[in-house]
Amino acid sequence: MSSLPNELRQISDEFRNMKIESASFLEKVKESEFNKRPPDNGWSIAECIDHLIVTGVDYCDTFEKGLKKLEEKDLRYTGEMKYSWIGSKFIANVEPPVKKKFKSPGKWQPDSKINKAKATAAYLQLQDRWMDLVERSAPWDLTKVKLPSPAVSWIKFSAFVILEVNAAHQRRHLEQAKNVKRNLK
Numbered sequence: 001m002s003s004l005p006n007e008l009r010q011i012s013d014e015f016r017n018m019k020i021e022s023a024s025f026l027e028k029v030k031e032s033e034f035n036k037r038p039p040d041n042g043w044s045i046a047e048c049i050d051h052l053i054v055t056g057v058d059y060c061d062t063f064e065k066g067l068k069k070l071e072e073k074d075l076r077y078t079g080e081m082k083y084s085w086i087g088s089k090f091i092a093n094v095e096p097p098v099k100k101k102f103k104s105p106g107k108w109q110p111d112s113k114i115n116k117a118k119a120t121a122a123y124l125q126l127q128d129r130w131m132d133l134v135e136r137s138a139p140w141d142l143t144k145v146k147l148p149s150p151a152v153s154w155i156k157f158s159a160f161v162i163l164e165v166n167a168a169h170q171r172r173h174l175e176q177a178k179n180v181k182r183n184l185k
Helices: 006-028 045-073 087-093 116-136 160-181
Strands: 147-149 157-160
Touching: 006 045, 006 116, 006 160, 045 116, 045 147, 045 160, 087 157, 087 160, 147 160, 157 160
Parallel strands: none
Antiparallel strands: 147 157
């Protein structure tokens, strides 16, 4: 691992821990539990994971475009990166425990029947992609580029906020998936 600024090292660790935690959790989920919806008819474990894959891929693609802009403009890291006030509020709204539910945009609605092995592999690969993107971010000041949300283009955050939003979003839905498993009968 190259020399990452402390802020990025922390985020990289979050994605690494998410990979370890989710791999352990998903290994314990039975095939019969994976696509089963909970009694309240909320999302199944599979739908939680599929949603994270779809949103994660969109955000990774957006983040990569931001990295290219930083490289083109040679906007290098010069010191501490901070979240904007609005970025901090958005992260807090996504972070578990869930304080407020949001309707997922249509393009991010999960499939209802998902292959556990394929979804698990794709989700773990997504964590690798995030860790690679964080590693590639080391020389750049991620607060210097604003990127549109893939869901709502008029909402823009710094690339730095986007990293933490995605880490928090993953924690949120992994916790949701764990709750589903606990409540399955």
